[in-house]
Each structure stands twice: as structure tokens, then as C-alpha cells.
Amino acid sequence: MNRRTAEPYKIKSVETLAMLSYEERKDSLNRAGYNTFLIDSEDVYIDLLTDSGTTAMSDKQWGAIMTGDEAYAGSKSWKKLEATVRDVYGYKYVLPTHQGRGAENILSQLKIKKGDFVPGNMYFTTTRAHQEMNGATFVDVIIDEAHDPVAEHPFKGNVDLNKLKTLIDKVGPNNIPYVCLAVTVNLAGGQPVSMQNMREVHELCSLHKIDVFFDATRCVENAYFIKEREVGYAGKLIADILKEMLSYSDGCTMSGKKDCLVNIGGFLAMNDEGLYIRSRELVVVYEGMPSYGGMAGRDMEAMAIGIREAIDDHYIEHRISQVRHLGSQLVEAGVPIVLPIGGHAVFLDAQAFLPHLSQDEFPAQALAAALYLDSGVRSMERGIISAGRNIDTGENNRPKLELVRLTIPRRVYTNNHMNVVVDSIIDLYKKRDTISGLRMDYEPPTLRFFNARFAPLSESGELLN
Template sequence: MEPYRIKVVEPIPITTREQREEALKRVHYNLFDLRADEVTIDLLSDSGTGALSAAQLAAGMEGDESYAGSRSFYRFRDTVAELTGYPHILPAHQGRAAERILFSSLLEPGSIVLSNTHFDTTRANVELAGCQARDLPCPQARNLDSEEPFKGNIDLEALRRELAGADGPKVAAVVMTITNNGGGGQPVSMENLRQAADLCRRHGVPLLLDAARFAENAWLVTRHEAGYQDRTPRQVAEEAFRLADGCMMSAKKDGIVHIGGFIGLKDPELAEKCERLLIATEGFATYGGLAGRDLDMMAQGLLEVTEPSYLAERADIAAHLAQRVRVAGVDILEPPGLHALYLNAGRLFPHIPAHHYPGHALSCQLYLEGGIRSAELGSLYLGEEDEDGNPVKSAPYELVRLALPRRVYTRSHYDHVGRTLEGIAKKAESVGGFRIVDQSPILRHFRVKLQPV
């Protein structure tokens, strides 16, 4: 059962099918443009969508809003330093701000960044710095149906080749995303992280963690990796941070706050460069674009997130939804993680070609049938087409992510998701695809306009 009781409730919108049809047309079938009050169950993202605890709200009341040197900053800094072991801690208003500052300070045009999988904004910030982002997912990640527990690992042989090869001198950093969101929310093993750290040290390349979901990764390590069954998630997380040279984090995930993030570093020179850019673009180094109350709530959230009872319930509710989805006749990327389920839309809609976006078709159908908002992670997100709409590059898989907000929805809400998918699966052949009518040259899935084929 949930290790908490509900103190405050918020009504959710209940709309009609006709209202949802009209809403989809109005936003040109881009679910990002829906108003929140048109969405019944919002599984678009787990970023900043969690429910605060009473202790976090109480901590926020202690917020010191001094411009420089606030008490809130020092409470936050000490909490993060104790967790990560890094001596240099810089707050930022969210993860992509931390990425921009870190990459702008670390990278030079033409540099290469290697990763188990870059997420969309991470890749964008690498490319905006005039650099190249290369993904090296492990071979096991290609099998969506296997129960292999650590599909989020980096391909160590590929990493070794890249670091030792002709482009090795151009590699400015290796980023390990834990858990691997772009790879289906799959965890990274401690052994894989340890070997990647060893390779990076031998080649003089910094290893950085994209630590947005560090606690969920740690939980899965304690469940599945030999030698860690008797360790706490907190102990595993501390070990992971200390294997790396630094991190960037969106605390809107495993900080369980609505806004916030940070950079943690061992290197004093790099930290100084980041601090100068932070002050110029985000705010003074002791607030980084955040209110004091945000810093205090983030510090408390970082303590709560590694509690075994919290993580056990989060894993259980993800498993509950996964089973409902399987019973509905829809395949998912196995095994299910904690922060999201990834639906195999390509398998559900084999009649829709990649350049007509089967994942987006499923996302729209989920909204139309059940008022459920989700995110496509397929060829709309990763693909490319020529000016006539013909495919140039398609995604390897056509997926839809159901992101699970922290401490927000109950099992009955997720049962509604399962029933909606069951109805869609029974008439899958009647669902059609989409074509793009307008798009942005970067991160197109956020602002794209489409129409049904």
C-alpha cells in the first residue's frame, strides 16, 4: 500500500469525447499544446509533476529569501554534498539549465560527448554548443521483450573503441544517464558504471552523471545486481555519485519538487567556469534562479526519495500498471522501470508506417478515448523526413511513454488507463496515422503541428 495518506486533494477535469475531439483539432494534434484543464490523467511527464510532502511544505516555510548567502542555500548545499561527495555544488532552476551551463563551460566546438543515451534536451544542449552527441546503448537494449535487468548500460566495448580511436582526442565527456530515460527508463548497473569510470580515467575524460532519477536507479540495483541486495538505495546512490567526476540533475524528478536542479563537480577550475556563467545567466551562485523555499524543499525531497518504503511503492504501482497494460493486449518495453512505462505502438499498429507516426497515433487515441496525455518516443521524436514527407531516418522503435508522476495518482486512476488501452487494442486496425504540416528544426516534437492522414 502507499506509505502515505492524502491530506489535500485537487479535482481533475472530466471531459466528453466531443470536447476532446475539438481540443485535438484546435491544437493541431500536438498534445503539448493542450490546456491542463482539458486532461483527465496527465502522464506526459514525471518532471515537476509530483506531489510535495508535508515535510517539504514545512521546509519551504523556512525559506530564506536573501539574495546572497541564504540559510536555504547552505542547507541545500550540505544535503547535496553529503549525498554526492562533490565539493562544488551549484543550484540551477532545472536540469536543462544545468546542462547548458556545464556543457558551455566544458565543451569546445567540434567536441564529442558519448552517452548510454542522451535525452532530448541533453542532446540539444550538446548540439547547440557546436558539438556531437553519440549514443552507445548496450546490445541488450535492442530486445524490447527480454527481462534483462540492466538495459540502460553503456556498451563498454563501443566506449573503449571510441576513446581509443581516431576521434578519441575529441571526446570531451562521457554522460551516463541514470536511469536511462531515452532507453526506456532502464537502469545502469554499478558494475557497468564502475567499468565506464575506469575507462574514462585511463583516457583522461570526465565521467558525468545525468542523475535525474538516481534513486530509482539505485532501487533497481538493490533488486537485481549481485552484491547489492543488502545495501540501501541511499548507499548505492552515494557509491554511484562517487564513481563519477560530477553530475547534473533535474531535481524535478528524484528531488520531488516542482522546480530545481543542480551541478555537482570535483574539478575546482571547471566549477569556477560554471559559476561565472551561472551568475551571468541564472542568478547569484547561492540561489541559481531559485527561491530560498525551492532550495529548502529540494533538500528535503532529496532525503525522502531514497526511503525504501517510498521506492518500493513506486515500483509496485508501476508493476500494477504494467500488468493492466499487458492484460489489455498491449506490449511494453520489458522489464518495466519505475518512472514510466513504454508502450510498443509499432507492434500495436503494424499498419501505420513509421513516417505516419504510430506512436503519436496511440498518444492521440489515448487522449481521445480516455482523456489521458502521454508522450511519443518514436519517429516523431527521433525521425527525419525530406521536404515531401518521405522518411530519411526512422526511430528504431515506435514507443509511447506513460510517465508516472510521484505520489499523485492512485491505482484506480491507472486502472482507467488500462481499460482505455484495452478498448483501443480491440479496434487497433481502425486507428490511422498523421503527417506533419509545420515543425521546428530542433526539438520538433514540442511545437510540431500535424493532421490525420
């Protein structure tokens, strides 16, 4: 008999959730231009838009907030965070930023020159935007299986070493400032990278004197998959696996709003002293003093504790199991999702879910809007809208994956909330032919998925017909 488990925490404080009627949700969705990013939080029942900054902090973190040192320079709270990052992640130098994209901005400005190429294991929206704004071309070197939603490869985030070697030979190592390695890979479905692949990428790049920088936002989740799936790691602690992972990089960008278990903050870490000195100067320009970098002392206190709580083996086991609780029920019901189930979210395959819609009718955006309309559950499009336009041709980038991301915040919802999400998605799948496509009425020039506005294509003007 498989005995059921419960969340490894108990609830001390509660927040009442909105439970709007169908007509109220319809009105809210219309006001938001059918863009889930533009729906007011007070109109959302279960919010699976993102796991970024939506964590429920622990009692220890809330207690530490009261001890925050808000000194403008030389904060004690910064010293505590700096020491924690060095201890847990192993990097020599650390600079605080207001969140992950602050670190991406600084790294891109310092490392990239116009005409460079930045290879990565699938793009991420803000990362790619910073790279392109500084004159680089992103090149996807992820394995082919990552673009196949039903492929059951255990490490779909892996870099294809032949693709990387081909790029190095074609453009030359001097035109590759660094390899951007995401652990895990968000847009592939929260898919992990194996330890062996990290090691091989680092060895290849070291041979050509190319740096490797991790997007370490969800690195603890990646460590869990290594423990579970890779030979030789089953008996190791998550903390030890994580330390080895990061040893195969020259630095990282970190959004503390994910695996550091806080609501704001991030950092840029590295081992090169020269790069650290240059980065420290830009932190002053864009973020703040190198001893706070856009964070309050209380935020740094909370992050220092969150970093250690995240590497607790019981915590991360429950984190992954809750995502699987959601995903496995959808698989059982025949709903098409990205397989294997990833670390931070379940990704609906919108093209398979809505085969009657072409990619130009924005099936992922339509499905995310329909889910909110049906149940008040907010999710996120991760398809052609998120992919944006080619910076040279102006044509839509057309990703092979057209997905809706159901992102589970850390320590926020119970499995009963996940059951509500499952019921809504299964009901929508049964009436999927009634879901209309969308047209884009307003398109921002950059990162359009945040602020674009849409309208249904149906003759009735209704999303669900």
C-alpha cells in the first residue's frame, strides 16, 4: 500500500481567495484584453501565473525580517547573505540585484559585444531580450527532444554538444562571450540538465576559453531530478548535488524569487575577480550600492534563510510531488501535457489541446484565457506570443512548443487546490472545440506577452461558444 503524504508545513496565516461568478470573470477577462497578465489579482481564485516572487515565506524568514539592517552601506544583512551564497553555491564573488533580470542586464552589458553569439539550452524571454539589446544573437543548442512535448527523455534540458561544437567552429570562440545554461529549462517544461552534461559542457568551453554562466533560478529543482534520475546520486544530499552542479560554471544569474524562497531579490555571482570589479561598478549605476543592490536589508535576511530552507530534502521532495500531483491526473484523463512532468509547473500542449486553431490564432493565449473564464484559475501563455519577433526580419518567431504554463507557487496551495485546477482543465478539454482563437489588438515592441491585448476571433465575439 502506498501511503499518502501531506505538506511538510502547517498553516499559520490565511488569505481569503476571490470566488467570482462566471459573468464577473468574463467582465474581468474582457477588461484585461484576454491577457492573463493584466487580470487584477483580486479577481483570481487560484493563481498559477508564475512561481516568481509568489512564495509563502516561513516563520523563520518573517522573524528575520525584523532584524534587517537597512544601512545604506556595509549592511550586516548583506554580509549574512553574501556568506550564505558563498557557502551554499560555492562562488567567490556575489553582487545583489533587485531581481534576476538586474543580474542579466549587468552580465549582458559586460560580456557581450555587437555581433556576438550566445548559445543556450532554449531561450528565456528576459534573458534573450538583454542579450539581443546588447548586440548578440541567441542560438538554441538544446537537444532535439526538448522540442518534442511527448518525448520521455529524463534530461530534456541537456545541451547538444555537437550543436555547440558546430557553433564554436562556425563563429569562433572569440565571438561567444559565454554559454547560458538554464537549470532547469523553463520553456522546455521545467526540464532538468544532467550532471554529466553540465560537466561535458564546462570541459568543452574551458578548452576554448569560453565561460559558462548558469541561469540558476531553479537550480534546487534541477538537483532533485539528478538525485532521482542520474546514476550515482540517489544517496546524496541535495546540498551536495547542488554544490557539484554549480562547480561546472564560472558564475550565475539568480532570481531569488524562485528557489531562494523570497518575494523579491536576486544576485549575480562569479569566480573571476576582474569581472566582479567591473560588475560592481554597474551595480551602483543600475541597482544600488554593492551592499544592497536594490534589496532592503530585511529582504536579504529572508533570502539568506530561504537559500538554506530550499536545500532541505523534505521540502524539495514535496515541491516536486505537488507538481506531479497536478500533472499525473491530467495525463490519466488524456489531456496533452509536456512530458516528463517538470519541476516548477505543468505545461499544457495547447497545439494538441486545440488542434482546430493555427499558431497564428494564438492557441496557448486562448487556452489560458479560457481556463480563467471557466474557473478563475490564472495561468500563462508560453508560445508564439512569448517568443516575440525576429529582431532582424520582424517576423514572428515560431517555437515548436505552444504551451500554457500552470506554475505552482512554493508553499502556497494545497493539493486540493490542484484538484480544482484539474477538474476545470478536464472540463475544458471535453468542450475544446468551442474555444475560439484570438487576434492581437495591441502589440508592445518588447516582451509583448506582458502587455499585449487580444479579442476573440469568433463571429459571436465570445471566447467559449
